[in-house]
Amino acid sequence: MLVQELSCIEVLLNHLVNNTDLNKEIFADFTSTLTFDTKKSNLFNVCSINNLIRNYDGRAPFPLVPFVQNGTIKGIYDTPTLAPVIDPKYAYDEALFLKSVVEALKNDNYLLDDDNSVFVSSEKVETTLPQVWLYRLSEGYKRTKYSRFYFFNKTKEADISDKNSLIDYLRCTKTFLVTLTSNNRTDFDIEFAKAEALTNNEVRNEPVVKVEQLIEIFKKNINPHYEVEIGRYKLTDLFFIVAKAEAMGKEFYTKPLEEQQKYINEWLIEFLNSNVKANEAAQEYLLLGKKEEPQNKKEVIAGLINLYFEILSKIEMDFNDVSLTDLKIIDHIPEELQANLGDRKELTKILNKLIEDKQAIKDRIESFLALQGKKDTSSEVEELIKAYRAIEEKESLFQQRINTLQATIREQQSDSILDLSFANNEIIKLLVQAAKEGRVYLNNNGSTITFELYNNSLGQTTFKATIKTLDFLTLVENINYSLKENYKTRKN
DSSP states (O other), rough: OHHHHHHHHHHHHHHHHHHOHHHHHHHHHHEEEEEEEEHHHHHHHHEEEEEEEEOOSSSSSSSSHHHHHHOOOOOBBSOOOOOOHHHHHHGGGGHHHHHHHHHHHTTTOEEEOOTTTTEESSSEEEEEOHHHHHHHHHHHHHOOOOEEEEEOOOOOOOOSHHHHHHHHHHHHHHEEOOOOOOHHHHHHHHHHHHHHHHHHHHTTTOOOOOOOHHHHHHHHTTTTTTTTEEEEOOOOOOOHHHHHHHHHHHHHHOOOOOEEEEEHHHHHHHTTTHHHHHHHHHHHHHHOOOOSSSSTHHHHHHHHHHHHHHTTTTTTOOGGSOOOOEEEEEEEOOOHHHHHHHHHHHHHHHHHHHHHHHHHHHHHHHHHHHHTTOOOOOHHHHHHHHHHHHHHHHHHHHHHOOOOOOOOHHHHHHHHHHTTTTOOHHHHHHHHHHHHEEEEEEETTTTTTEEEEEETTTTEEEEEEEEEHHHHHHHHHHHHHHHHHHHHHHHH
């Protein structure tokens, strides 16, 4: 149980947030700086393990033989480093060795030792991973992914000239996020521009264009060679974007629309990737161990918070005795409600298609009726009327299902935040999820911490909570105290 590692994070957070002397904070929790440094080094290893688990997919983007033998990746890590001793059964199967190591790490079958290494032990593998080798492995599996937003606005603006026109643009623009695994930024930009142009051309004469339709067309226009992920994203956080634009002033508002879109894209991508950047900043801070304040202080603090909840998720603890009253829950869409919203979306798509089909049949009937007197079209009209009525029956059925589902959704929405009022364990689970899959960031000059989860398929924020940074430090202190007391009780 990594209780002391959690205390180490508490020390670092107190030091960074309150600008206190680091040694003073260390001795409030640890008997020596040596013990603290060991636990800090263990945290660095936990970061490497988390990164490796996130990025590993079995396909090494580097030659395995030299890496397993001495930790080298040509052009990146050319200097050999200490490597793990591997079982002879893996002597000619480095890929299987790494697969077994990652599997053991995923299942928490490892120990952090006092030599800053990681001892891995499972039914398939037993070895010790040196710190530098493990770090290089986690970095080596990182693949370059490029992301960019697709913007579609039926009314083509000449420009965005002020705050109000920016808000109007954001409210009227349909968007989705495109992420590609590509060799380089140039390849990505070319592929994106091609798909964007083809998509715009295909829908330019459509009277109504829906996001789902745009996504379908865009995806079809991407070369199958690329791994593509497309997620819905509504530009709901207007104030975040507007604040950025206002800070730039004329430098933003006097630019052509294409350049303004580039700025908005950069701000959104930076915001969406904030957890990744924060985690990297925290790991770098743990490695360098600088006593002076880091320049990217907010990112380091957010990364340490993510790391804290990552570790906490592996510890069995009942949080009902820990006060969470300082945490303000702003949005919450439970998983069941998310599923119902997704079902409603799919049912509505089917219903809209039925309405379109019904209209098409109606148009055909009118065309046949216009021919009456010129030739007998009664049999064709009868068949069309039958098809029309069959669709009407289906339409009525789907409308009833949507109405029933809508009533359930309304009830769930009204109770969603209330249901969390005293569900401490569920709240902690959501904070952990935000640290792993969502976003944790500091705002209001670092005085407030925000936890956020977003559902790409729904295009909605599913959880958002805020807490004052100083209150969060108190929460960490209380949780760590409870863990230490539980640990003492178990030892006795």
